[in-house]
Amino acid sequence: xxxxxxxxxxxxxxxxxxxxxxxxxxxxxxxxxxxxxxxxxxxxxxxxxxxxxxxxxxxxxxxxxxxxxxxxxxxxxxxxxxxxxxxxxxxxxxxxxxxxxxxxxxxxxxxxxxxxxxxxxxxxxxxxxxxxxxxxxxxxxxxxxxxxxxxxxxxxxxxxxxxxxxxxxxxxxxxxxxxxxxxxxxxxxxxxxxxxxxxxxxxxxxxxxxxxxxxxxxxxxxxxxxxxxxxxxxxxxxxxxxxxxxxxxxxxxxxxxxxxxxxxxxxxxxxxxxxxxxxxxxxxxxxxxxxxxxxxxxxxxxxxxxx
Amino acid sequence: xxxxxxxxxxxxxxxxxxxxxxxxxxxxxxxxxxxxxxxxxxxxxxxxxxxxxxxxxxxxxxxxxxxxxxxxxxxxxxxxxxxxxxxxxxxxxxxxxxxxxxxxxxxxxxxxxxxxxxxxxxxxxxxxxxxxxxxxxxxxxxxxxxxxxxxxxxxxxxxxxxx
Numbered sequence: 001x002x003x004x005x006x007x008x009x010x011x012x013x014x015x016x017x018x019x020x021x022x023x024x025x026x027x028x029x030x031x032x033x034x035x036x037x038x039x040x041x042x043x044x045x046x047x048x049x050x051x052x053x054x055x056x057x058x059x060x061x062x063x064x065x066x067x068x069x070x071x072x073x074x075x076x077x078x079x080x081x082x083x084x085x086x087x088x089x090x091x092x093x094x095x096x097x098x099x100x101x102x103x104x105x106x107x108x109x110x111x112x113x114x115x116x117x118x119x120x121x122x123x124x125x126x127x128x129x130x131x132x133x134x135x136x137x138x139x140x141x142x143x144x145x146x147x148x149x150x151x152x153x154x155x156x157x158x159x160x161x162x163x164x165x166x167x168x169x170x171x172x173x174x175x176x177x178x179x180x181x182x183x184x185x186x187x188x189x190x191x192x193x194x195x196x197x198x199x200x201x202x203x204x205x206x207x208x209x210x211x212x213x214x215x216x217x218x219x220x221x222x223x224x225x226x227x228x229x230x231x232x233x234x235x236x237x238x239x240x241x242x243x244x245x246x247x248x249x250x251x252x253x254x255x256x257x258x259x260x261x262x263x264x265x266x267x268x269x270x271x272x273x274x275x276x277x278x279x280x281x282x283x284x285x286x287x288x289x290x291x292x293x294x295x296x297x298x299x300x301x302x303x304x305x306x307x
Numbered sequence: 308x309x310x311x312x313x314x315x316x317x318x319x320x321x322x323x324x325x326x327x328x329x330x331x332x333x334x335x336x337x338x339x340x341x342x343x344x345x346x347x348x349x350x351x352x353x354x355x356x357x358x359x360x361x362x363x364x365x366x367x368x369x370x371x372x373x374x375x376x377x378x379x380x381x382x383x384x385x386x387x388x389x390x391x392x393x394x395x396x397x398x399x400x401x402x403x404x405x406x407x408x409x410x411x412x413x414x415x416x417x418x419x420x421x422x423x424x425x426x427x428x429x430x431x432x433x434x435x436x437x438x439x440x441x442x443x444x445x446x447x448x449x450x451x452x453x454x455x456x457x458x459x460x461x462x463x464x465x466x467x468x469x470x
Contacts, residue, residue, distance in 0.1 A: 003333075005331045005333060005334060006311035006331055007310070007311065007312070008312065008331070008333040009332065009333070010332035010376055010378050011332075012332075012378050012379075033376075035374075036376060036379070037371075040373065040375070040376065041356060041374070044335070044355060044373065045355070053333070055332075055376070055378055055379065057379045058379075058381075081368070104356070105359065105440075105443040105444020105445070106422065106425070106426075106441060106443070106444055107356070107359060107369045107422075107444045108356060108371070110369055110370055111370055111371075111374065111375070192443070193440075193444060194357055194443065194444060
């Protein structure tokens with residue numbers, strides 16, 4: 001049932017300082033409200049638990065994308081459209097851009113914000129896996145004291161975060177590693193636009209002579225939070241890319257993720273797809289030299305049968 | 308009944324005309340357009356940002372008006388389907404939708420036209436992939452999209468012939 005409109009308050013502070021002062025004065029009372037692309041859906045469905053919202057949309061302090069020598073820092077209100085329009089992000093952080101491109105359609109990308117995607121804390125969000133592999137850091141701003149935290153570990157349980165009632169996500173910092181990563185992103189959903197993920201996979205790897213020097217893997221929609229798969233990474237680090245490494249990594253991944261059945265997909269499907277995406281990622285890392293090895297591998301038999 | 312919050316005053320420009328309204332801050336822009344200002348060209352499809360039937364332009368950007376609380380358009384310039392034509396002269400995209408058979412039942416058409424108008428403003432000569440991306444958030448259950456894409460192609464040919 002629709003929400004009863006007069007019962008819902010939305011305030012629009014004119015500055016970040018004013019917003020933070022209100023949160024400090026009445027902690028836990030006001031729910032931050034950015035682009036509204038998720039909250040308005042819940043509102044219309046009568047499923048919003050909160051009644052008081054702190055509108056952030058007009059806070060220009062949190063909208064810019066700044067490029068410095070060592071990092072790109074995005075204001076929490078940077079929209080997906082802004083992300084897609086930034087040349088440095090396109091060049092060095094293509095996984096974030098791909099996540100932005102595959103979130104909703106143009107209208108959603110114009111309104112959806114990176115900070116909103118993080119604070120909404122859905123395990124099925126599309127930008128967090130990219131943020132995790134890029135070792136993103138979050139600035140949590142408050143009236144009195146602000147702090148920087150690593151994004152890895154920020155989501156502590158399903159829809160829970162290390163965010164105090166008087167804090168807002170201010171900025172998201174992506175360190176420019178200077179490494180020549182091979183980068184991989186794949187969102188699996190019912191269609192390319194508008195759909196919410198069944199499984200989302202982001203990977204970075206540094207490969208030398210067929211051996212994995214460094215690797216980072218993160219997934220969405222397969223655990224209570226988006227998850228950086230450090231055990232799977234450890235299994236692959238220093239290994240020659242091949243069927244043996246893939247089998248070991250798939251086993252580690254199965255231990256590390258905990259997909260469930262829900263209205264969007266099933267646990268079994270999600271596990272299989274997550275493992276196949278891992279295989280596809282490794283294949284992209286070293287397709288040419290290990291072709292024959294792959295051909296013997298069950299995961300890729302079906303590719304050979306494709307016309 | 309829960310306590311009612313105070314109404315607030317919102318001022319914005321709609322299709323070139325300044326409007327002011329006393330309204331609950333979480334009212335959906337969609338409802339305000341249709342029920343307060345009688346701009347019923349904007350349609351409600353899904354009401355959850357999936358279908359694009361309620362698309363309008365805010366400061367030149369395409370949005371789903373069902374997902375925008377009215378407080379967010381304070382000071383903004385809004386264009387709805389009623390503001391696309393220049394008086395009695397239809398926009399090239401509107402002409403093309405008529406001549407290509409791009410409209411059938413009509414529920415998706417206003418949003419589809421605004422998405423197409425917005426696409427051509429950003430990308431004057433879009434390729435097929437760009438047209439598909441530009442209209443990906445707008446669902447049509449009648450046409451099968453082919454005639455809609457044809458209409459966008461025709462509109463951009465006409466716009467370029469004029470330029």
